[in-house]
Amino acid sequence: MTQDYLEYPKLVEHAMRGVVRKALADVMEYGLRGLHHFYVTFRTQDQNVIIPDRLLAQYPDEMTIVMENQFRNLLVEENQFKVTLSFNGTPENLSIPYSAITAFVDPSVKFGLQFDSNHGETVNLPTPTKETFTQIDNDTYNPAEKEGQVVALDKFRKK
Numbered sequence: 001m002t003q004d005y006l007e008y009p010k011l012v013e014h015a016m017r018g019v020v021r022k023a024l025a026d027v028m029e030y031g032l033r034g035l036h037h038f039y040v041t042f043r044t045q046d047q048n049v050i051i052p053d054r055l056l057a058q059y060p061d062e063m064t065i066v067m068e069n070q071f072r073n074l075l076v077e078e079n080q081f082k083v084t085l086s087f088n089g090t091p092e093n094l095s096i097p098y099s100a101i102t103a104f105v106d107p108s109v110k111f112g113l114q115f116d117s118n119h120g121e122t123v124n125l126p127t128p129t130k131e132t133f134t135q136i137d138n139d140t141y142n143p144a145e146k147e148g149q150v151v152a153l154d155k156f157r158k159k
Contacts, residue, residue, distance in 0.1 A: 019113065024038075040065050045061065051095075055092065081096055103115070
């Protein structure tokens with residue numbers, strides 16, 4: 001087999017993380033439009049992840065944040081984004097490198113990206129179905145609780 005000197009899987013993963021960066025940059029500039037909202041799952045122990053100690057204690061490996069109605073100070077940078085979210089009524093500053101993200105989902109348009117949790121090749125997601133997002137909306141995410149919502153995205157993981 002021919003050696004892949006271009007490392008295509010890494011190039012694809014980098015490009016997919018660029019999609020996340022571009023989506024967040026659009027929200028930073030224009031705000032969330034329509035029904036768009038994001039579930040962002042990330043590894044809490046990765047280098048340069050900055051979250052409060054109490055959240056790290058609660059989510060020692062991985063955490064999912066919901067960016068819908070109550071977030072502030074979104075700052076999209078080249079290698080990370082920063083945002084203020086409210087957890088139990090307390091605003092908290094988070095700094096998340098794109099390299100720490102394991103999943104990015106916008107259920108409003110049935111779009112999702114999932115990255116290998118070991119920094120390796122990109123994991124291909126099965127095509128989301130209406131039932132997948134209906135189940136998330138009904139079982140996991142409660143729109144009445146709009147602050148600092150943490151949800152599990154295991155329904156999207158390839159098994």
